[in-house]
Amino acid sequence: MASTDTLPIFRNEEELARLPASERIRYRLIGADCRYHANDNIAEHIREGEIDELKAEVQAKMQEVLQSLVIDTESDHNTNETAKRVAKMFIDEVFRGRYVKSPSVTEFPNFSRLNELMIVGPITVRSACSHHLCPILGKVWIGLLPNEHSNLIGLSKYVRLCDWVMSRPQIQEEAVVMLADELQERVKPDGLAIVMEADHFCMHWRGVKDDDSSMTNSVMRGSFLKDPNLRREFLALMSKKNNG
Numbered sequence: 426m427a428s429t430d431t432l433p434i435f436r437n438e439e440e441l442a443r444l445p446a447s448e449r450i451r452y453r454l455i456g457a458d459c460r461y462h463a464n465d466n467i468a469e470h471i472r473e474g475e476i477d478e479l480k481a482e483v484q485a486k487m488q489e490v491l492q493s494l495v496i497d498t499e500s501d502h503n504t505n506e507t508a509k510r511v512a513k514m515f516i517d518e519v520f521r522g523r524y525v526k527s528p529s530v531t532e533f534p535n536f537s538r539l540n541e542l543m544i545v546g547p548i549t550v551r552s553a554c555s556h557h558l559c560p561i562l563g564k565v566w567i568g569l570l571p572n573e574h575s576n577l578i579g580l581s582k583y584v585r586l587c588d589w590v591m592s593r594p595q596i597q598e599e600a601v602v603m604l605a606d607e608l609q610e611r612v613k614p615d616g617l618a619i620v621m622e623a624d625h626f627c628m629h630w631r632g633v634k635d636d637d638s639s640m641t642n643s644v645m646r647g648s649f650l651k652d653p654n655l656r657r658e659f660l661a662l663m664s665k666k667n668n669g
């Protein structure tokens with residue numbers, strides 16, 4: 426299989442069709458000068474039917490991983506279908522946010538000119554760390570200070586956007602910034618605050634096996650950065666919501 430370095434500069438559709446779907450998609454990404462890190466969304470470069478091809482590719486390679494782990498998947502009924510299950514889990518579920526387009530979010534003009542602090546959360550976060558592909562489970566709080574030109578979005582849309590950003594292999598520090606960018610673009614508030622608190626299972630399962638392995642990250646923008654009182658109000662309301 427051609428590695429990225431040896432891909433010729435131009436391939437016609439016929440040549441592309443003969444490549445595995447992952448190579449085809451990578452070819453388009455490189456052609457478009459698009460980054461494709463673990464936490465990037467690449468949906469724009471995936472064509473119809475290619476998701477199923479990707480799943481078949483991942484399944485075949487996962488089967489090889491099991492083979493290299495010297496697991497007898499033929500007589501072990503527990504692992505018979507494991508490669509298939511893992512491929513489906515990666516692409517359709519836990520890393521879905523890489524392969525599907527952003528959820529459609531309807532924005533409403535701020536008719537009633539709300540300009541009070543709004544808090545959304547806690548939103549449940551399910552993600553995975555880019556380093557070990559181990560689960561990250563946690564919560565996110567979003568603070569918004571809208572102005573008369575801001576767009577408002579429905580509560581459930583915050584959850585869907587958050588889920589879309591988090592269901593990728595992530596790094597917590599980058600995940601909160603990505604979520605902030607998505608919200609900034611859609612809502613255009615005067616101030617935006619995000620706090621994420623999450624448990625990293627790679628710390629429980631391996632390594633130091635530290636049971637106190639939660640991590641908190643925050644992003645403060647606009648008025649939350651300039652106004653310490655607003656920041657305090659947000660953090661106080663947040664912890665009140667958190668403790669019931």
Ligand SMILES: [Zn+2]
Nearest residue numbers: 554556557627
């Ligand atoms: Zn990790």
